[in-house]
Amino acid sequence: MDLHVYEQIDGLEKIAKENNIDIPRLRGYRLMKYEEPISKAEINEMKKEGEVSVAKRLCEADPFWCPTADWHTISEYTDAIKDYFLIKNGSGEYIGIRWDRIHGEKRKILKFAIKKNNRNIQKQYDMWNKYAGHDDVLYIHSRMGGNNWKYYEEKQDILNQPWFLDRVDDYWDSTYCDFYAKIKV
Helix, strand or coil: CCHHHHHCHHHHHHHHHHCCCCCCCEEEEEEHHHCCCCCHHHHHHHHHHHHHHHHHHHHHEECCCCCCCCEECCCHHHHHHHHHHEEECCCCCEEEECHHHCCHHHHHHHHHHHHHHHHHHHHHHHHHHHHCCCCCEEEEEECCCCHHHHCCCCHHHHHCCCCEEEEEECCCCCCCEEEEEECCC
16 A cells, blocks of 8 residues: 555545545545656566565465465475575575476466466556646546455446546556546646
């Protein structure tokens, strides 16, 4: 969750109400006129860091190495697995993947999971960059991503609003979603 947008709810709620914007499970707002585009280099750095996060999650998955696992375990056992498959720096942070130790089906699963994660990162920040700097756009962070959106019965009401521009699930936690709304300035 983005704490900066949460802190802005009180200050920007009036703008949302004036534009008839009502998103369930609201977590915060940003005026996009104050935001800068994210550079290609920054996006690539997120993808690089994301590769290690994806591998860590597969090491913690229950069942083991299952990309769709609902359960993850953090224990001495999964720490040993991570130590085997990942590279640590001097501070004990995981900074890379030991590809020489990942073969066959595990390698295929990891590469596909990384590809999906990279696609989600790119999608989220392409949309961010599309609206960054626009005076007439309100960013809305909500807990309406993933299955929360999929099973939300009134989603057409939101999609058909005159203010609705776009929405994208958060790449880090897909239960969150970013909406972009056109506002009157």
